[in-house]
Amino acid sequence: MEDIKTKEYVVGIDVGGQTTKIGIVNRRGEIVKQSVISSMFGTGEAGLFEDAVCEAIKSLLAQAGLSAEQIQGIGMGAPDANYYEGTIHDAVNLAWAKGITVPIASDIEKRINIPVTVTNDANAAAIGEMTYGAARGMKDFIMITLGTGVGSGIVVNGSLVYGHDGFAGELGHTKIIRNGGRQCGCGQCGCLEAYTSAIGIARTAREWLEMSDEPSQLRNLSEITSKDIFVAAENGDKLAVKIFEYTGRLLGESFANFIPFSAPEAIVLFGGLARAWKYIEKPILDAMNSNVVFLWKNKVRLIHSTLPESDAAILGASALAW
Amino acid sequence: MEDIKTKEYVVGIDVGGQTTKIGIVNRRGEIVKQSVISSMFGTGEAGLFEDAVCEAIKSLLAQAGLSAEQIQGIGMGAPDANYYEGTIHDAVNLAWAKGITVPIASDIEKRINIPVTVTNDANAAAIGEMTYGAARGMKDFIMITLGTGVGSGIVVNGSLVYGHDGFAGELGHTKIIRNGGRQCGCGQCGCLEAYTSAIGIARTAREWLEMSDEPSQLRNLSEITSKDIFVAAENGDKLAVKIFEYTGRLLGESFANFIPFSAPEAIVLFGGLARAWKYIEKPILDAMNSNVVFLWKNKVRLIHSTLPESDAAILGASALAW
Numbered sequence: 222m223e224d225i226k227t228k229e230y231v232v233g234i235d236v237g238g239q240t241t242k243i244g245i246v247n248r249r250g251e252i253v254k255q256s257v258i259s260s261m262f263g264t265g266e267a268g269l270f271e272d273a274v275c276e277a278i279k280s281l282l283a284q285a286g287l288s289a290e291q292i293q294g295i296g297m298g299a300p301d302a303n304y305y306e307g308t309i310h311d312a313v314n315l316a317w318a319k320g321i322t323v324p325i326a327s328d329i330e331k332r333i334n335i336p337v338t339v340t341n342d343a344n345a346a347a348i349g350e351m352t353y354g355a356a357r358g359m360k361d362f363i364m365i366t367l368g369t370g371v372g373s374g375i376v377v378n379g380s381l382v383y384g385h386d387g388f389a390g391e392l393g394h395t396k397i398i399r400n401g402g403r404q405c406g407c408g409q410c411g412c413l414e415a416y417t418s419a420i421g422i423a424r425t426a427r428e429w430l431e432m433s434d435e436p437s438q439l440r441n442l443s444e445i446t447s448k449d450i451f452v453a454a455e456n457g458d459k460l461a462v463k464i465f466e467y468t469g470r471l472l473g474e475s476f477a478n479f480i481p482f483s484a485p486e487a488i489v490l491f492g493g494l495a496r497a498w499k500y501i502e503k504p505i506l507d508a509m510n511s512n513v514v515f516l517w518k519n520k521v522r523l524i525h526s527t528l529p530e531s532d533a534a535i536l537g538a539s540a541l542a543w
Numbered sequence: 544m545e546d547i548k549t550k551e552y553v554v555g556i557d558v559g560g561q562t563t564k565i566g567i568v569n570r571r572g573e574i575v576k577q578s579v580i581s582s583m584f585g586t587g588e589a590g591l592f593e594d595a596v597c598e599a600i601k602s603l604l605a606q607a608g609l610s611a612e613q614i615q616g617i618g619m620g621a622p623d624a625n626y627y628e629g630t631i632h633d634a635v636n637l638a639w640a641k642g643i644t645v646p647i648a649s650d651i652e653k654r655i656n657i658p659v660t661v662t663n664d665a666n667a668a669a670i671g672e673m674t675y676g677a678a679r680g681m682k683d684f685i686m687i688t689l690g691t692g693v694g695s696g697i698v699v700n701g702s703l704v705y706g707h708d709g710f711a712g713e714l715g716h717t718k719i720i721r722n723g724g725r726q727c728g729c730g731q732c733g734c735l736e737a738y739t740s741a742i743g744i745a746r747t748a749r750e751w752l753e754m755s756d757e758p759s760q761l762r763n764l765s766e767i768t769s770k771d772i773f774v775a776a777e778n779g780d781k782l783a784v785k786i787f788e789y790t791g792r793l794l795g796e797s798f799a800n801f802i803p804f805s806a807p808e809a810i811v812l813f814g815g816l817a818r819a820w821k822y823i824e825k826p827i828l829d830a831m832n833s834n835v836v837f838l839w840k841n842k843v844r845l846i847h848s849t850l851p852e853s854d855a856a857i858l859g860a861s862a863l864a865w
Contacts, residue, residue, distance in 0.1 A: 301838075311837070361707040375804065377704050377711075384699070384806020385683040386842075391803035394836035399721065399796070407836050474721070481713035482697065482804050484706020514716035514729050515633070516623075520708075 228293040232278055232335070233539025236260055236299035236342060238314040238369025241270075243277050244535035245285055245292075250353055252535055254285045260315060267317040271325065275332045295329065295337045296541030298345025298534055300370060305387035307339050313406035314370050338541040341390055342366065342534065344381050346491050346526075347374025349537025354528040355489055362487045363479055365392065365472075367494035370406075371414040371421075377483050392479060393418070397471050416471050419447040419493050425464050426450055435460050451497050465500035472501065473508025480509075480517045487522035491533065495525040550615040554600055554657070555861025558582055558621035558664060560636040560691030563592075565599050566857035567607055567614075572675055574857055576603045584639040592639050593647065597654045617651065617659045618863030620667025620856055622692060627709035629661050635728035636692050660863040663712055664688065664856065666703050668813050668848075669696025671859025676850040677811055684809045685801055687714065687794075689816035692728075693736040693743075699805050714801060715740070719793050738793050741769040741815050747786050748772055757782050773819050787822035794823065795830025802831075802839045809844035813855065817847040 307326030371393030402411020629648030724733020
């Protein structure tokens with residue numbers, strides 16, 4: 222009884238390709254303290270990353286006036302994380318976890334003496350969205366996270382799909398371009414992620430600028446990010462708008478192939494690219510509904526996360542820890 | 544107590560595009576009597592089909608010396624069947640159910656006064672395979688049925704995926720050819736079913752014979768069926784073997800896109816084309832493993848049903864009725 226009363230908080234951690242967001246969450250699902258650290262540690266530096274995570278947690282606890290004993294557990298969402306094993310396995314977007322298996326749950330537990338549960342970052346986002354966000358009350362939906370990579374969390378009959386080995390939900394590595402598709406970080410060619418991640422959309426911009434003489438504000442930039450393309454689109458740049466339309470079409474064509482699998486009520490988009498909603502919504506819907514088999518034509522909702530991005534990921538990860 | 548003792552049998556019905564198989568099954572999973580009727584009733588003739596099914600059940604009961612009171616229930620697997628609604632909805636391969644919704648569960652219940660449960664034919668096969676066949680003990684697998692159409696039954700964590708609307712598992716209508724793909728019976732182009740169903744593989748043969756002058760025993764036939772192609776391959780016909788290789792490659796490429804969804808332990812093939820196992824196994828495995836993301840390379844088993852085809856479908860459907 223006393224034990225339950227004293228453990229009133231959990232920690233939610235969202236490991237992204239560039240930054241890791243850490244928050245202390247109370248039983249009402251409120252983030253009471255949060256901070257951001259870099260995820261960009263190098264090859265062989267998994268231990269340094271884990272040290273930094275633990276330092277950040279301790280610092281947040283101090284700021285909140287809490288002790289480690291008051292924390293029920295730590296939930297972590299990370300790319301290529303395995304729920305069954307507590308590991309990050311060969312994460313192509315994290316240099317310190319590329320080509321190796323990092324036993325991150327036990328590593329952090331050893332350092333800070335709080336139990337750690339790990340899942341795929343997109344699964345964590347799906348849990349967050351189902352518990353607090355746009356998918357509240359839904360039993361069947363597909364979460365697509367559009368960030369540095371493209372991830373997915375699939376909810377079937379109210380439960381996350383983990384699969385035989387704990388890695389289920391890697392829809393970013395289904396092939397959307399069959400022949401002559403772009404090289405993806407995973408080693409395959411033509412993956413959805415190679416086109417519709419933040420990096421993918423920047424590649425589209427660079428390729429299109431080289432292939433045509435179409436005027437564009439993007440030509441003035443030495444390096445192009447997905448944010449630059451959004452800013453250009455907002456400034457009326459036609460090429461930038463076309464890049465979003467192309468990206469949306471590829472997403473919609475992919476979604477048309479995902480829907481027959483689990484017949485979801487909705488597809489929920491989350492992450493950086495979801496911010497360009499007004500440019501991608503219609504292309505996605507058009508491609509999805511013109512490619513999906515008649516059973517689901519104009520029947521599956523396309524929605525975007527209503528939670529602040531960092532909050533959803535932290536809250537979703539934290540929900541693992543209760 | 545007495546009620547349980549007297550209801551020692553169920554009826555399993557497998558509705559295929561051409562024939563419907565009906566069996567009386569006991570509690571040990573043995574088919575004690577079975578028969579086959581035609582499924583090929585025409586537009587507007589759903590009622591006639593239902594009459595024929597009920598007549599066949601009554602005849603089997605009489606042959607087995609059983610009364611309707613001894614039957615616990617009827618389980619039916621059918622194309623485009625909806626588990627939640629008890630209907631067959633716009634089945635493109637059944638003329639009497641094309642473009643309409645047939646409330647087949649309640650229609651048959653009214654005629655014969657035994658409760659009826661309906662599911663997708665591929666879901667029924669998956670239940671049969673999980674209960675009695677090659678997928679015994681598996682919690683995560685994908686069943687692919689290769690018959691008149693291409694169906695699928697997806698098992699996640701030991702349960703069939705029905706989805707939000709009850710229609711989940713229509714992987715035959717995911718697109719494998721994006722541009723200029725063949726017209727499929729569903730109205731879309733480029734669906735897996737348009738290439739790898741019995742009808743699809745016969746279309747491949749006709750197209751290839753027209754496109755090339757390559758000698759083939761198939762040239763002598765006025766109409767080509769998938770069985771003819773199998774016989775030709777067995778006779779050493781190179782074109783026939785190449786047709787199976789092409790079909791296998793398309794299946795393998797598709798499977799590489801299905802695996803990241805649910806991380807299955809195995810993909811189980813079932814139905815007519817699975818008979819050509821020795822011609823399609825290697826092309827499927829090669830295409831699957833060279834296209835799937837590294838997490839599942841050479842890790843997902845490809846197996847074929849070990850149950851006699853008609854038995855698995857009847858047994859799977861019957862398992863719904865207990």
